[in-house]
Amino acid sequence: MVSVKQLPSLLPDEPKGHHIGTPPKAFQNPWPSFNPGHHSLGSIIKVRFGKDRPPFVPIPSDRSELVPVQKVDFSTSHPGPKVTWIGHASFLLQTCREEPAARGINILCDPVFSERTSPFTWLGPKRYTPTPCSLEELLDAVEVDLVIISHNHYDHADAETLKAIWARRRSNVHFLVGLHNSRWLTAAGIDRSSITELDWWEGVEIDVESVGKAQITCTPTQHFSRRSIWDSNHDLWCSYAIRDLQGSGKRIYFAGDTAYRSIHSINLSREEEDAQPTCPAFKQIGNLLGPFDLALLPIGLCEPRDFMSNVHANSWDSIRIHQDVKSRRSIGMHWGTVRGGLSQYYEDVRTPTKHWRMAAEEAGLKWGDEIGLLDIGETLILC
Template sequence: MPATTVGRLPAQRPLDYPAIPPHHVGNPPTSFINPWPSYSHASLGQLAKAKWFTPKNFYPVPKDRVGLPKVRKPDFGSERNGLKATWIGHASFLIETSTSGAGKERGVTILLDPVWSDRVGPFGIVGPVRFSPPPCEIEELPEVDVVCISHDHYDHLDSETLRKLTARRSGKLRFFCGLGVKAVLTGLGMGIKDEQVTEMDWWDGVRVEVEDVGSVELVCTPAQHRSGRVPWGFQGTLWCSWVVKEVSAESEAEGKKLFFAGDTGYCHVPTDDLPSHHSAPHPPCPAFSEVGSLYGPFDLALLPIGCFQPRSTLSGVHSSPEDSIAIHKNIRSKKSIGMHYGTFRGGLSQHFEPVTEPAARWRSAAAKEGLEWDKEVGLCDIGETVVV
């Protein structure tokens, strides 16, 4: 197994960034906040009202799967070179960097928010149930070098999946996460050791070198979301997005770049009849324009488009398709693929959002903005590999 080394990079931050990061609560931080006017906190009372007292309809998953993503056996782009992203479902992707140098059989492989379980929730007995299967078994994956976690919610940090991945690599896997998430990774009995995990704050970067394979730079960037796996631990760990930058030892030219949004909102929409940020009184989240200025343009972006309704309670933390079109522009993405739909749905979404709606609205929103489908904005099958 190739050895992996990690080195910290000088942090690049927006101009006039304060000495104490504005998303920290306490110094050192004991919890975290979304520090922008674009965010508004939905209380437990508001969530309960939406779930139990607001008029709603239950939207079943179509048995014929018409309008849902197709599921195909992945080939992981084995016959193509380039920056590759294979959709596993929901927010899970396998990334492989371009093959660089003579004799290199593969690039650095990175799993983003890997989830293979049929149910995501405490002890695997409560929580959302998968309605689109994974395209392959964990054992069928190529060799994985790195796992990046956007936050600790169950549908993005799945202990059973990480336990299997860790066992498969015999403790050689490296994990990257936001502040506070290391304790989750090492404390759930998954076999992950402290030295395997690197915690990062927003705007921190690392260079990861995989012996005889290649190098990649990872930057922990902001997202507008929340965290916590238990009610008494909400916002105790940091949520984030990720920048993945290829590094070539043979060339000084900059390699290709990918942006993974993780789970994020864009702008709080106060009422359910306002579909997106366009008609909302709140300003949009400025973090994505900052990411675009510091690290864009991106060759590929993976952006959330589902589990966004009802807007009055979820818009602060989950982007609508229209919101993610705005993110696409803010980060200066050349091509963006929709994700975070078609696999799981939450207890609220099932009463407000047909599972076929995100994909249709993503295409419609792209057309309204004059974006070329499949070139600038698109979708892929579960198991399909997008190569740029």
Template sequence: MSPKTTITPLPPRHPPSYTTPPSHHITNYANIPTSFINPWPSYRHTSPTQALQKRWFSTSRNFVPVPKDPSHLVPVQTPSFPNPSSPSAPANELRATWIGHASFLLQFRSFNILLDPVFSQRVGPYNLLGPTRFTALPCTVDDLPDIDAVLISHDHYDHLDAPTLQKLEARKPGTIRYLCGLGLGKVLLGLGAGIREGQVREMDWWDGVRRVEGGIEFICTPAQHRSGRVPWAFESTLWCSWIVSAPTPPSSSISATTPASQTKRLFFAGDTGYCAVSSDSQLGHQDAPHPPCPAFKEIGELYGPFDLALLPIGCFKPRAFMAGVHSSPDDSITIHKDIKSKKSIGMHYGTFRGNISAQYEPVTEPPERWEKVAQAEGLEWGKEVGLCDIGQTVVV
């Protein structure tokens, strides 16, 4: 059975900084990319030795246990997924339901898209190692509507979960379309989840495709992060963010020149840093010796404004180690501005604790700081910037 989502490539749109070959590619003698880098001065590489030191030997560690009182954690509610064939179903609403961490279900009319779906209780090799979920799932895979497409930001275990994909494939084998960064197709096919080659579409930064039925567009955009599920394959697959552009009213001929008022545009940051810093006390980029990542302003210029952005706010400490790959709430407020988002929701918190960040970051800090910084920047809380419960649906 072939995927029920038929897609065609979009004409490429590149920012002025784009080069040929792309600056984020490391190529072999045949000019084929074999690994990838963050090509900006905003990134600073950290080594496994530094990771071990920060995890086990730093004197600045400040481990705070997960609160036992559920009222101190993110509330969890049971989601309600509307029947798109119902006469009362809104025709032009884009709905984003938070599953937890960086997992969302997007719904537009009868089309259902999963972003970085993770329904496991533990994320790590063979689901035997790694962080465990400390808030409940709002629903199971079987509770979801039929899924048309899955977008993957990168291959880290808390964003690419083999048991979840196996359960999705078992429901309607061979019908889901998987969109991912370059090199990640081989990883998806090797997960043992039942995914077939014809279901996977690898994309480079700034590549785009359109769903023939309905005109929904998916654009692969940059992020500042890393990849690798095993030490011998670090940076061998491309990490990315995603844009989903849904036409209103429906049209198969929606294009880059279609007015923003006739589309619903969503930005999903996946996992990303914004600017490396030199001190654990630097929560934002303002005083950092490195310039901020330019990719987000480029995204805003090419594709903004966005009706909704899903931005990471957690697992951001210790800053001198994490800032290059994980945004602080301060950083993501700036990303909100760079991409010209009308409304941004914080994610990547309240679900799993990173093995390193758990030693430095209370699980209650990211949402508290997100609200504090938003209000300090004069943004209207709940309208321009906000949070949602796990299982809650944000509608734009």
């Protein structure tokens, strides 16, 4: 049984600049790091269909050039805490098992198991890398207690996956989402009583009977939301700070999908990019909720830079986020699994990992220790 206790906001007196209306009817990014005119209809058409669009970039046919996929080890021999990459932004987080409990709390972040990240089974971005296990295998092996969803885009919010989790776990699983996101979860058949909506800086204490406790805080990101042409920015996007309230006390930051700054030209030098306004939320997160033992940060689907930087961080941005949130270690995500309509023309699927290592080394961070990667299906044990 999962009990959820709402916690007071960390910043109750901070103006809610991300709200549009009182109460909010929609949401916005309230910082100079976001350019609201960046994604005009004209710019979208130019980037997607214009004469300067590059040729299609094929996915390598040799799987050895792509991210390795290994079967998930679901054994409980190590008490944890553990983090397993399912692919893209999907992770299984398992808090430390404390005696006499048989396990820790099992948390799924942005779980996506469908073949396409789209409202259709026959159209839309299709995964080019398989999951390391089926959803059924995961649900047979793991009692999922909590699902946290960063925002409503289909590569992070997969209704079919969430329906299957709900069908198996029913009242034994709880869903955490940003404000207004319960509308599409209830439309998928999930009981409203099993969903908690949070605003930025609000949190909950999760108590799983005979298992343990964890604290989850909803934190800002620079992004947007849309599940149809009719609901742009109606639902709040967010990241999450997760703290194990058991003996380990480990802290994990899950960034979901985010940008760091808006870059208007691909011709800017690194120094000129660094002079642009950056999203201040990450330093707030680090100061209020850090330092973190691990951060899960996006590194892919970020080209073309002058168009995507407003909503998607690249590797150099995520190194800055790593530093701002005060993480001891960060793993790159949001790559190697699926790509969208733009990235298939502008981004080789092998590029994000090369850039992630390059950005880490330029920042003087130790590769494989402070900054790194996981194979799909690989489990990282946080000791």
